[in-house]
Amino acid sequence: MELPGGLPMADLGDDRDGLRLDRLHVPLGPVLPDWPPGLVVRTVMQGDVIQEAAAEVLDAGSGRPFWRHAHPAARELDGLARFLGVAGWADAAARARRLRDELLAGASAEHVRGSAAALLRRVRRSRTLRWQLRGLPAGPTDVAALLDGRLAAVEAAVSAAAGSAGRRASRAALDELAGLLVGSELAAARLIVAAVDPETEGASAHEEVRHG
Amino acid sequence: MGEMPQEVATSMALPWWSVLLLPVLLGVATWVVLACDAALEARPVGGPAGMGPAVAAPLRETARLLVGQRRRTLAGDRVLGGIGGAALPVAAVLAAAVLPLGERPVADLSIGVVWFNAMEVVAWAAVWMVGWGSNSALGLVGGYRFVAQGLAYELPHMFAIITAALGAESLRLTTIVDAQRDLWFVVIMPVAFAVYLLSAAAMAFWGPFDTPLSREVAGGAAVELAGVDRLVFVGGRWLLLVVAAAMAVPLFLGGGVGPLLPAWAWAVVKTAAVLALLVWLRRRFPAVRMDRFTEFAWVVLIPLTIAQALVVALVVLQRGGM
Numbered sequence: 001m002e003l004p005g006g007l008p009m010a011d012l013g014d015d016r017d018g019l020r021l022d023r024l025h026v027p028l029g030p031v032l033p034d035w036p037p038g039l040v041v042r043t044v045m046q047g048d049v050i051q052e053a054a055a056e057v058l059d060a061g062s063g064r065p066f067w068r069h070a071h072p073a074a075r076e077l078d079g080l081a082r083f084l085g086v087a088g089w090a091d092a093a094a095r096a097r098r099l100r101d102e103l104l105a106g107a108s109a110e111h112v113r114g115s116a117a118a119l120l121r122r123v124r125r126s127r128t129l130r131w132q133l134r135g136l137p138a139g140p141t142d143v144a145a146l147l148d149g150r151l152a153a154v155e156a157a158v159s160a161a162a163g164s165a166g167r168r169a170s171r172a173a174l175d176e177l178a179g180l181l182v183g184s185e186l187a188a189a190r191l192i193v194a195a196v197d198p199e200t201e202g203a204s205a206h207e208e209v210r211h212g
Numbered sequence: 213m214g215e216m217p218q219e220v221a222t223s224m225a226l227p228w229w230s231v232l233l234l235p236v237l238l239g240v241a242t243w244v245v246l247a248c249d250a251a252l253e254a255r256p257v258g259g260p261a262g263m264g265p266a267v268a269a270p271l272r273e274t275a276r277l278l279v280g281q282r283r284r285t286l287a288g289d290r291v292l293g294g295i296g297g298a299a300l301p302v303a304a305v306l307a308a309a310v311l312p313l314g315e316r317p318v319a320d321l322s323i324g325v326v327w328f329n330a331m332e333v334v335a336w337a338a339v340w341m342v343g344w345g346s347n348s349a350l351g352l353v354g355g356y357r358f359v360a361q362g363l364a365y366e367l368p369h370m371f372a373i374i375t376a377a378l379g380a381e382s383l384r385l386t387t388i389v390d391a392q393r394d395l396w397f398v399v400i401m402p403v404a405f406a407v408y409l410l411s412a413a414a415m416a417f418w419g420p421f422d423t424p425l426s427r428e429v430a431g432g433a434a435v436e437l438a439g440v441d442r443l444v445f446v447g448g449r450w451l452l453l454v455v456a457a458a459m460a461v462p463l464f465l466g467g468g469v470g471p472l473l474p475a476w477a478w479a480v481v482k483t484a485a486v487l488a489l490l491v492w493l494r495r496r497f498p499a500v501r502m503d504r505f506t507e508f509a510w511v512v513l514i515p516l517t518i519a520q521a522l523v524v525a526l527v528v529l530q531r532g533g534m
Contacts, residue, residue, distance in 0.1 A: 005287025005347075026349045033427045048353045086428045088420070088499020094256040128420070129498045186353055187501055190428045 034085035038200045048186040055178040065201045073157035074103040079197040086194040116158045146195035171199045225320040242450045246270040280439035293345020299338040300448030307331035314468045314476030324385040336362045343433035354432020358424035364506040369411035371517035372404040376463040389467030396466040403520040405464040416453035419494035457486040
């Protein structure tokens with residue numbers, strides 16, 4: 001039978017309620033707005049619920065690592081900007097990006113400390129953001145807790161003594177990420193990826209982790 | 213209904229040729245809002261400041277989209293998507309037909325409120341058709357998100373606008389405006405007004421309610437739109453936002469009533485104020501997902517709007533109406 005556009009039919013699989021529903025294979029990334037560079041999550045979806053996920057980093061290990069030589073606070077602000085973008089808060093995301101760019105352009109941490117503190121206060125105080133994130137499961141914890149971790153990392157990186165490189169915040173590795181995504185809806189999955197903000201630069205080549 | 217002399221006055225409508233004026237007026241209003249939004253957008257980024265570049269931005273974007281190539285997707289439903297995209301601006305203009313431009317609307321329908329509501333619901337179908345028509349997973353997700361959003365906002369929205377109709381004992385918008393000569397409805401029905409503002413943002417998938425088109429799904433329902441298709445769809449969305457904001461004026465803010473200035477000027481000033489509020493709303497709040505908002509809408513907003521309608525009904529009864 002000739003299929004529309006020569007595309008294969010969606011296959012069937014049991015969903016979370018035990019119904020047999022269409023399964024669609026959807027790769028997330030490597031090109032999506034506010035998405036970690038180079039990351040690809042190959043998913044099997046029913047509706048917008050992720051049934052299986054496999055994460056990998058394209059061209060890992062090739063190219064010059066960018067963030068390794070940048071100010072740690074710039075890296076943290078970049079991650080925060082992407083999270084706020086995914087959370088649909090364009091205004092706050094633009095402010096975080098602006099602070100990041102100032103740091104990358106050579107401004108000192110003291111210079112941005114005031115505006116960074118104002119931004120963090122605004123994000124922490126937003127009850128709407130809390131309401132949207134609280135109880136969104138991400139493994140043993142929820143997205144709100146992950147965000148708190150990210151905000152603390154920004155704070156620590158900005159207030160680290162000027163000149164000293166400061167400690168880099170530890171980030172979850174790829175293998176944890178794919179497991180967190182299984183069973184979540186697309187919107188939640190995007191928030192989880194942005195909150196985990198996995199390190200994609202140092203990942204070893206052809207690393208692929210499958211869950212589901 | 214009691215004796216309502218306005219109910220028989222069908223000459224309130226503007227002459228027929230004003231239909232042609234409507235898209236022009238809405239277009240100009242949309243341009244002004246777009247320019248203001250672009251100016252605000254540039255502020256946190258430290259981009260080009262001032263109104264000059266902001267005023268030119270919508271023109272530049274329009275020109276870019278007009279000469280841009282349209283995009284075809286594999287096995288996409290072009291007819292469905294095309295109808296959906298075109299339906300959005302058409303619905304916005306038709307909804308504006310009952311909007312009093314000052315004192316008189318283009319069409320003074322006796323069921324104006326219902327007409328507005330029906331046109332606004334066309335947007336549900338339009339966004340879903342555009343999302344489905346692209347044959348793209350992200351587009352489809354965006355389209356269905358808007359259907360879910362409709363389920364969340366529509367009932368509180370209907371109770372809110374019906375409360376305004378109840379206060380005037382008429383579904384005709386000019387009568388609703390007349391009923392507010394002494395007291396704006398926003399004073400006796402503040403809850404309905406607040407709910408209307410939320411649903412105005414939601415129906416134009418604007419501000420915190422923009423998840424159907426959000427960046428996180430790469431543009432959602434509009435993900436595969438390019439060139440003139442995108443211009444029509446996004447333009448329609450802006451028109452819808454302007455019309456939804458403008459409709460708050462006859463429903464709750466006394467229409468063109470005001471001292472010194474002529475009615476049309478008051479309508480413009482009040483519409484601008486509502487639009488400014490909506491633009492501010494978007495900058496102030498992060499996106500609201502429907503898996504969270506629906507519960508709030510059904511458990512909190514619906515009972516609140518019903519209670520509001522009850523209070524207004526008592527006020528009307530006490531005045532000796534109905």
